[in-house]
Amino acid sequence: MKCIAYVSRVPISDRTIRMPTGLSDIVSVSRKHNPKSQITGIISYRDGQYLQVLEGPYLEVDKLMIKIASDPRHEDLWVFLDVRVIKRSFNNWAVSVFDFVDQGNFFNAFIE
Numbered sequence: 001m002k003c004i005a006y007v008s009r010v011p012i013s014d015r016t017i018r019m020p021t022g023l024s025d026i027v028s029v030s031r032k033h034n035p036k037s038q039i040t041g042i043i044s045y046r047d048g049q050y051l052q053v054l055e056g057p058y059l060e061v062d063k064l065m066i067k068i069a070s071d072p073r074h075e076d077l078w079v080f081l082d083v084r085v086i087k088r089s090f091n092n093w094a095v096s097v098f099d100f101v102d103q104g105n106f107f108n109a110f111i112e
């Protein structure tokens with residue numbers, strides 16, 4: 001199993017005050033696809049930036065990352081974590097879209 005985490009930017013033209021255009025589509029497609037591919041993780045958005053963590057079988061995570069990397073709804077994607085894991089940090093596809101600055105404890109637990 002592997003875990004990938006990245007940050008990316010929403011194109012300026014797609015930014016709105018609270019949520020970028022297209023985010024609800026991303027969330028609904030993810031909720032549909034990810035459980036089938038045994039992918040769990042989170043997506044977070046704040047001030048024009050996404051942070052996403054994906055974990056699951058190597059092949060499934062890599063296949064999804066190819067799609068995500070070529071998705072025009074974001075740019076400047078930077079993968080800062082790509083590691084083998086033996087255990088999941090997230091138990092389901094908790095695509096609750098949340099503000100990561102307000103989730104300090106949640107992220108501290110993941111980073112540890």
Ligand SMILES: Cc1cc2nc3c(=O)[nH]c(=O)nc-3n(C[C@H](O)[C@H](O)[C@H](O)COP(=O)(O)O)c2cc1C
Binds near residue numbers: 029050052073
């Ligand atoms: C920031 C961001 C995160 C995304 N996360 C996921 C995801 O976790 N799961 C997923 O299936 N698609 C995700 N997508 C959408 C994919 O890029 C792609 O549009 C979607 O999987 C549909 O692919 P398909 O048309 O081949 O079925 C994400 C897109 C963006 C911009």
